[in-house]
Amino acid sequence: xxxxxxxxxxxxxxxxxxxxxxxxxxxxxxxxxxxxxxxxxxxxxxxxxxxxxxxxxxxxxxxxxxxxxxxxxxxxxxxxxxxxxxxxxxxxxxxxxxxxxxxxxxxxxxxxxxxxxxxxxxxxxxxxxxxxxxxxxxxxxxxxxxxxxxxxxxxxxxxxxxxxxxxxxxxxxxxxxxxxxxxxxxxxxxxxxxxxxxxxxx
Numbered sequence: 001x002x003x004x005x006x007x008x009x010x011x012x013x014x015x016x017x018x019x020x021x022x023x024x025x026x027x028x029x030x031x032x033x034x035x036x037x038x039x040x041x042x043x044x045x046x047x048x049x050x051x052x053x054x055x056x057x058x059x060x061x062x063x064x065x066x067x068x069x070x071x072x073x074x075x076x077x078x079x080x081x082x083x084x085x086x087x088x089x090x091x092x093x094x095x096x097x098x099x100x101x102x103x104x105x106x107x108x109x110x111x112x113x114x115x116x117x118x119x120x121x122x123x124x125x126x127x128x129x130x131x132x133x134x135x136x137x138x139x140x141x142x143x144x145x146x147x148x149x150x151x152x153x154x155x156x157x158x159x160x161x162x163x164x165x166x167x168x169x170x171x172x173x174x175x176x177x178x179x180x181x182x183x184x185x186x187x188x189x190x191x192x193x194x195x196x197x198x199x200x201x202x
Contacts, residue, residue: 002044009127023092032085080146084112146201168198
């Protein structure tokens with residue numbers, strides 16, 4: 001069994017759905033990591049991608065996907081799209097929908113645009129993710145892939161009623177929690193899950 005198959009088996013054993021495991025099978029993580037880390041591509045760890053940023057641990061991505069309750073046809077925004085790996089996974093999951101990524105670091109954004117050039121339902125924008133993407137709003141789902149002290153108000157405004165936002169929140173200097181916001185007409189439902197580590201949202 002190769003490393004990719006081991007990772008897929010691990011995700012299955014951790015209880016993730018067939019749909020989530022399937023998209024990890026379809027996307028080659030090796031294409032999104034630096035050459036120095038190719039041998040570690042399918043280990044269940046975060047890896048550096050340059051500019052003090054990382055490609056997230058597969059378990060963490062799968063966990064956030066499960067919280068987002070993803071399905072085909074959704075319009076999804078990822079803030080802090082980095083190498084483009086999560087966008088590629090989202091593209092496969094929401095195959096008949098639209099997936100947008102916004103990345104502040106120009107070097108990372110340009111590289112991800114090149115990697116994702118054959119993904120027809122993905123668009124990457126260089127910009128400040130805290131402001132969201134007003135031209136494309138409203139979104140069914142918003143995933144923030146870097147930690148902040150709170151959910152930016154602009155992102156909540158750009159989320160549809162009934163939509164879900166998932167974002168890491170800085171709880172201590174060394175640990176983050178993942179916040180899940182389900183947007184309601186009058187009141188949002190909020191849940192925090194502790195025990196994760198993310199790079200900070202710039």
